[in-house]
Amino acid sequence: MSEKIEWKDALNLPRTGFPMKANLAKREPEFLKWWEEIDLYHKMLRYRENSALYVLHDGPPYANGHIHMGTALNKVLKDIIVKSRHKNGFKSPYVPGWDCHGLPIELNVEKELKVKRGELSKLTIRKHCREYAERWINIQREEFKRLGVIGDWENPYLTMSYDYEATIAREFINFLAQGSVYRRKKTVFWCPHCVTALAEAEVEYEPHRSPSIYVKFPLAEDAYEVLPEELKNEKVFIVIWTTTPWTLPANLAIALNPEFKYVAVKLNDEVLILAEGRLSALAAELDLEKVPSIVACIKPEDLERKHARHPFLTRESLIVLADYVTLEAGTGCVHTAPGHGEEDYETGLRYGLDIYAPVSPEGFFDEDIPEIGGKHIFKANDEIIEILKREGKLLHVSEIEHSYPHCWRCKKPVIFRATEQWFISMEANNLRKKALEWIEKIRWIPHWGKNRIKSMIEKRPDWCLSRQRSWGVPLTVFICNQCGEFLKDKKYYEKVLALFEEKGADVWFEKDVSELLPEGTICPQCGSRDFRKEEDILDVWFDSGVSFAAVLERREELKFPADLYLEGSDQHRGWFHSSLLCAVGTRGRAPYEAVLTHGFVVDGQGRKMSKSLGNVIPPEKIIKRYGAEILRLWVAAEDYRDDIRLSDEILKRLTEAYRKIRNTCRFMLGNLYDFVPEKDLVPLEELPDFERYILFRLSKLISRCLKAYEDYEFHIVTHGIHQFCAVDLSAVFIDISRDTLYCESPQSFSRRAAQTVLYHALTAITRLMAPILSFTAEEIWRYIPGENKEESVHLASFPEPFITELGDDFIDKWEKLMGIRAEITKALEIARKERKIIGNSLEAEVILTAASEELLAFLKANQDILAYLAIVSKLSVAEKIEPQEDEVFYQGEEIPELKVLVKRAPGEKCERCWKWSEEVGQNEEGLKVCPRCYKVLKESWQEFLKSISS
């Protein structure tokens, strides 16, 4: 007998080419290339040609800059949904899109070209903008594809494509024709730096230092008439407070709250009027030793429509009433400039005041204003304060820091300024009401999304559509030069739309009105033939808002309405909102059946990612270091409905989880090297109980995952798969079955049964993980044995839970067995760690007993399986246990009536299977193997036996 027998040659050890190390960053591109080669996206659609449609409509990212974690998160979530719905049996097309027009691109182009606004023609700027957008689309497309996102990347939708531009114009004209569009002067956010009106969405509130001044307005003659007798000979002033001194030249009114009590107080030799509720605050602000005494009370309604004199201009200021005046700050007397404030504007309308805004688009005062004419408004603040001082009208000046609107693009402070703008009315055609009705019918996930968008729609003002810029789709409106009326009927615009479809929206700027209007057009109002075209362009939110018309309705593979829109929760005010208004306004219904939102990417401490905090992690970095797969796993592991944390620790943990899943699958592949499912698969009903129990657990996992996919709860899937790999497979089934897999005859029933479980588990898990771990699933798929599998895992369907009912008795029994196993394991650990009796569990013999008859009977009935489950060499059940010196006695913790005795297993170690047995060596050749192994060797390794005996 030879001394060194290579028993490894007589075992079924795992064999696989599937690498332990994923090398994701390097291998992923190979899979991407292959998917492209086989045109996976279209193949997936063809596999589901006759299936029900599931349409997830892509919200277009802005074609500017590299993708970031937020956009990556969004696209991966969409990809998981598209892939999982496909696996669920739906035909689920995915057409990605880009938002291409708008101010940010225009500004960047100006920066690149080093030109200022207006220096180049609109057409030239537009040409450059188009190229710029194209450039970023191509970059972002590659970045998105790198994430493993599948879709119609070669044929995406672009809001700047000619047909899309035509659709935008057409939908605008729909609104125009139904009388929803109007034009009027209105205060809007205005950025003097970018020289444009801004939408609410384009304004950001930032802390800002402003002067805080108290200004005295002397009462005019008519106001004295209503003053109490004792004030008639005094110098009386109304005191206002403002943080924008530059708006004082536009002051036309002072607003009082009709509900407040106003008082006149004496300060030095002057009388000041203010709200009683602000008196002590003012005294504190002025640093007075004591609150000035009240000399009279004033009823605000007495002063209504009386006047005060402007503090430095020869003009009067109307005293008005308004209920928005508060006692939170100031004096309760509010400086009102209808051309420079939203509420001021409304008050101005009510009192018939001029909407006066003597400020140029660039932010310079009109020349005709004394002293400060021609100066920039923000620079005029100090001069106005000086003038007030000189005129003796300044009561107090200080500085405050407060939240002030800033331009989202240039980050500079914005102003309110009255200008001519185009609007879609929220009330015309009941747009607001209908939108609110549709909100009720849509499924919002999470449910609170409904309240959120509802309150926004309820409160939002009319939609300001116009932008004084170049890069966008023009507001296609013809205006009569004679009477000022604009043409509303669709018939006037058919020619324009046809031209847009063919040549894009540039033609609006290229061609003369006469070339755009149908021949012989006459103003229906005044009969004139003299028209001009509107020069403003449309708000980009309108562009993306009509994507349902440009994409869902126009693409053959899609449908209107979509099943789902999925974006960040900020889009309740953005795309969900604009899409809803556009669709309700023109189609009479919402463009989606359901809306799913995700939170924002924040750092490990829950703080938002920002350049200034320096906590930004770009997707590219994660892909390079860990692979896109880890990024995808991150997306899937987190509950994205809240904010989603990202940190190095989180990525490290995910990498570990990934490795566990990968290695578990690798082990299964390695043990299926000789398994031919078509031939070797053991029918479910013939499987031993343990195998059936594991498949039952697998079935539960499958059910749970299918439901979680259905509900878009991917973190349930991820945690479920990971836990199943780590516990049910790796720690339980694989650990226990290793002996069977390695040591039994290759074709034996018991080994094939164990392999059957591995095969089912592997194929199920691979398909379950495919929407998330798309690369790894594909890699595994290639190694899975069998002929009848799809070319790509992404063409396969989800597994079905194949064991749904085993009976409660069966489950109870197995849960009890696993509980007993856990107790044995604890006893073994004591023997190992504290008593050093054993190392490997196979070195142990276990004797069990129980305090209750019932448990004792159960133990006796399951003695053999318990030995198997516990992975010990010998296990028996006794009525009574008397521990010896070198033995461990353990009483159950979870099962107190269970008692476990551990001692060293008797006999010798079988050199082949490493189990200890008193029968080792009892064979003809005197091999140091146990009878089981000897039998197996005779059965399946005769060649090997010959070779070692020679």
Add this chain to the structure above:
RNA sequence: GGGCCUAUAGCUCAGUUUAGGUCAGAGCGCACGCCUGAUAAGCGUGAGGUCGGUGGUUCGAAUCCACCUAGGCCCA
């Protein structure tokens, strides 16, 4: 300042809604040990949380109410 949302072990999540009383859990990580026939792998055991804080309702609250703190999105 207002609306909406979030807060459970170092990390990611269960448990909270359409019943408040085995609900204080899982996996990972960590510590310690074992194995060396999944090996830059595998197995086991263990230590970790007054469920963001403070009050209140209740016989009893992570779970209901109020307020506060921190953070996020949106708005002013």
